[in-house]
Amino acid sequence: MRIVLVGPPGAGKGTQATRLAETLHIPHISTGDLFRANISQQTELGKLAKSYMDAGNLVPDEVTIAMAKDRMEQPDAEGGFLLDGFPRNVSQAEALDELLETEDMKLDAVLDLEAPEDEVVKRIAGRRVCRNDSAHVFHVTYTPPKQEGVCDVCGGELYQRDDDSEETVRKRLEVYHTQTEPIIDYYKSQGLVATIAATGPVDEVTRRALEALKRDQ
Numbered sequence: 256m257r258i259v260l261v262g263p264p265g266a267g268k269g270t271q272a273t274r275l276a277e278t279l280h281i282p283h284i285s286t287g288d289l290f291r292a293n294i295s296q297q298t299e300l301g302k303l304a305k306s307y308m309d310a311g312n313l314v315p316d317e318v319t320i321a322m323a324k325d326r327m328e329q330p331d332a333e334g335g336f337l338l339d340g341f342p343r344n345v346s347q348a349e350a351l352d353e354l355l356e357t358e359d360m361k362l363d364a365v366l367d368l369e370a371p372e373d374e375v376v377k378r379i380a381g382r383r384v385c386r387n388d389s390a391h392v393f394h395v396t397y398t399p400p401k402q403e404g405v406c407d408v409c410g411g412e413l414y415q416r417d418d419d420s421e422e423t424v425r426k427r428l429e430v431y432h433t434q435t436e437p438i439i440d441y442y443k444s445q446g447l448v449a450t451i452a453a454t455g456p457v458d459e460v461t462r463r464a465l466e467a468l469k470r471d472q
């Protein structure tokens with residue numbers, strides 16, 4: 256299956272993507288994680304991306320699309336993938352459609368994770384991410400690690416993302432509403448959108464997402 260996850264920052268896209276990818280046996284492709292890996296490896300792309308990310312802005316389309324394309328063309332993504340955080344504006348959605356069309360492929364579903372703004376702000380404020388792998392995500396009160404500051408999965412150090420500061424979060428929410436939300440209508444016109452309530456326990460949200468994917472098949 257080829258799935259796109261959309262939703263405001265903090266809605267739980269990464270958390271759900273990890274679980275859905277495991278159940279569906281497809282790779283979880285997060286452009287945010289790819290940028291963070293580039294930042295920690297101090298690549299040129301990482302240096303460029305960091306300035307945009309720290310300000311809460313989108314990284315320019317040209318480099319983002321090239322990076323996402325390169326990842327989707329890896330052998331493990333041949334049978335499908337779950338995109339988390341890409342596309343993030345209509346131009347990226349159009350570029351993805353073109354890319355899939357040249358390979359004679361289509362998206363199967365777009366899952367729109369809905370959560371109220373005050374909830375996503377609380378989630379982001381308490382988010383802690385593993386230094387070794389930013390797919391290992393915790394929350395200081397909602398989903399705390401067994402030992403404070405230590406990743407349950409690999410023992411890595413947990414840290415607070417630079418762009419999870421209160422000021423940057425406000426900017427990211429504004430960018431979400433103005434630039435990313437329009438892709439929901441874009442995909443609605445293709446009949447691909449399933450809206451999922453992203454509130455409540457993590458397991459419950461996963462169950463709703465899997466139900467919606469079953470209905471779409």
Ligand code: ADP
Pocket residue numbers: 262263264265266267268269270271378379381382383392393394395397398453454455456457460
């Ligand atoms: P996104 O990828 O959409 O930005 P994350 O998956 O990183 O969001 O989740 C944001 C924060 O909220 C994390 O700290 C995560 O542990 C927490 N979280 C995710 N889903 C839930 C949930 N259903 N209930 C409570 N907290 C959650």
Ligand code: AMP
Pocket residue numbers: 264286287288290307308309311312313314315319339340341342343347418427
């Ligand atoms: P995320 O990990 O999805 O919350 O993304 C963190 C940051 O990475 C965003 O605020 C953007 O600055 C950048 N980013 C991630 N994905 C994209 C994308 N598809 N287009 C542009 N910028 C992105």
